[in-house]
Amino acid sequence: MSENTSSDRDAVHEVARAAREAAVTLRALRRSQKDAAVLAIADALDAATDRVVAANAVDVARAVENGTDPAIVDRLTLTPDRLHAIADAARDVAALPDPVGEVVRGYALPNGLDVRQVRVPLGVVGMIYEARPNVTVDAAVLCLKSGNASLLRGSSSAYGTNVVLVEVMREALVAAGLPADAIALVPGTTHESVKHLMTARGLVDVLIPRGGAGLIRSVVEESTVPVIETGVGNCHVYVDAAADLDKAVAILVNAKTQRVSVCNTAETFLVHADVADAFLPRALSALRDKGVTIHGDARMAPYAEAAGIAFAPVTDEDWAAEYYSLDIAAGVVEDLDAALTHIRRWSSGHTEAIVSDSASAIQAFITGVDSAAVMVNASTRFTDGAEFGFGAEIGISTQKLHARGPMGLAELTSTTYVVTGDGHVRG
């Protein structure tokens, strides 16, 4: 077994080394070359529809046989329409501006040195993700557009699909005159193969895990390669004493129920005691009509009973929960400070919303929470790369270093200082 492990590691690291070589070529490409390759990938995916769908059918059949949750089977499934939509999304990426070469800062020093901080590719980006095979293409294309080689490690349940998707993309790269190794699947379906990727320090520049909290935690804890944490969301809606209650009801219902299985869905709401009487009957009725269950504190209980909404006493597990379901934790707070204290304690640092018409309350809320995004009189559901106008999104970072919030192409770059002199030496 230790021999297998060591040869598995060699296999993963060999793929990473090849990606590293390819990244040298990618760094030097012009936008037109990258766009041509991305469009070639889109066309190749459309042309390979039958091949991809056939491979996917095998993965799907196995998942069904294994009794996989139907929602996960659905995420795993690629129809011709879905594959075409994936190819079109790649075409959209080709149309986005190239982040590489952007001068982030530029100025002349008193001694005449010219300093420019210029965006450059990160190099080799490792993606670790779960069932959805669209991520295989999305990630590869975003990395390619930003001049990065990608190492893709999807879930084992989608392995057969991903093998074919990556084959098709690599063929398209070669046809476009680029190295195939710019896009690669991490070989193997065991947890060991993920480990070998996480310890490929010096070969892989960054790992981006996308998926559930357990996956992300294990990558963060075990990886010696730098990691960008993504997408764990315990988002809060705070309804202030000075809230417009019509807006508050609409925002709360939207934040909880518009799509429950995503990270920017609200998982807790807090209401200022002064407006509990006016707000809660309306809000709880509206949530009840959407089939929501309230996990509420003692002050919430009588309102829930009056509204006839499903209710359970709230626990610490509820305050911490990312339900990804029609459940929401709920409490009445004495004031804004109590709401801030609660949010600082329980939030995962993704998105918090305040509904208020008070400028001072809004300012205190913005300063008092420490999250990737703060929504002022808007639904938490807006924290999203497409909504923010990024055109594409590789994930939503909930960490503070490098990138925070939705990550687009610019977040897949680093920078280099280019300093130009004329024989300058330091005195």
Added chain:
Amino acid sequence: MSENTSSDRDAVHEVARAAREAAVTLRALRRSQKDAAVLAIADALDAATDRVVAANAVDVARAVENGTDPAIVDRLTLTPDRLHAIADAARDVAALPDPVGEVVRGYALPNGLDVRQVRVPLGVVGMIYEARPNVTVDAAVLCLKSGNASLLRGSSSAYGTNVVLVEVMREALVAAGLPADAIALVPGTTHESVKHLMTARGLVDVLIPRGGAGLIRSVVEESTVPVIETGVGNCHVYVDAAADLDKAVAILVNAKTQRVSVCNTAETFLVHADVADAFLPRALSALRDKGVTIHGDARMAPYAEAAGIAFAPVTDEDWAAEYYSLDIAAGVVEDLDAALTHIRRWSSGHTEAIVSDSASAIQAFITGVDSAAVMVNASTRFTDGAEFGFGAEIGISTQKLHARGPMGLAELTSTTYVVTGDGHVRG
């Protein structure tokens, strides 16, 4: 022993938790409040000169008794003049702009949502560093100015000095109306206390190690808290076929000898074969006059002999070395590509310089290396926060995520997206 370890951990984590509390206050401070606190610290350090110097004398005496390298004893030593210079450096930091609140991006979406990406403090910054006690004050003040609490963990040899420096700074914070816990020394002088800091995930937002390669590697490998790697420098000077040789000699001599013990010193030079005959006799004579030893390849040997400079055959250890001494690895390369291949293999990613008058060679060099800084016709010694005009520097990052190159106040911040609507919900 396991009991001690656990109570040590509790002690470190308790300090981290107190810093986290203080960080909530720091986030909300105006520039004027932070500047007043920084100036109060500077004044308090000046007023406490006798107390600090007395504590330092004890650390210095012990270091001498232990037979510590005189260069390290020198770095450890605080004279009244040096302490005054440290206080003045803090006053300079007070004069710098506040990075917090800067709007990095701001725009309106088609649906009317107003999006602003705003700089915010990171939160709690842990610094792990070696003997120099000036880092204790520099780091604390840069963190305070950028709204961060700092957890300081200097070398055990400076512990007594650091205890007093931190006491003085905390007294000044309290006098300025701020929480003392905004600046704290990590308790303990054992390696275990560093470990407890490195595993304080959720309490500490980032660790910045400053020191030798061994220290930095151990932090990178053992920490579960995100790390910014700093300052390991194996910098290269490449003398191109189209170089102005006067400038090339001046830049090489400056890059190697102007100050040998720092990370932006050149440790290798490569010369294009076409100019070896014209360049090397002059360059090697100039280096010989500065007392440099060449670790050269076979083609370098006859030139070295002719110039009468100390010479040893180069090894892989030399190509990888950060000498921090009057040694330099050296080779003759066939062309620019060979230089780039060499640099990509051996560089630590800090700074590479090209000396050339060829625009195409310069462009190929900039694209072909992957380092924090590229110097074009300028000495590697310019990669420095003060030289770049940042006014202050917490370290030089050699990693690609978050910050790369000299890190000033802006690099001690994260961002938050503040999105303002008027009851906006997602459709």
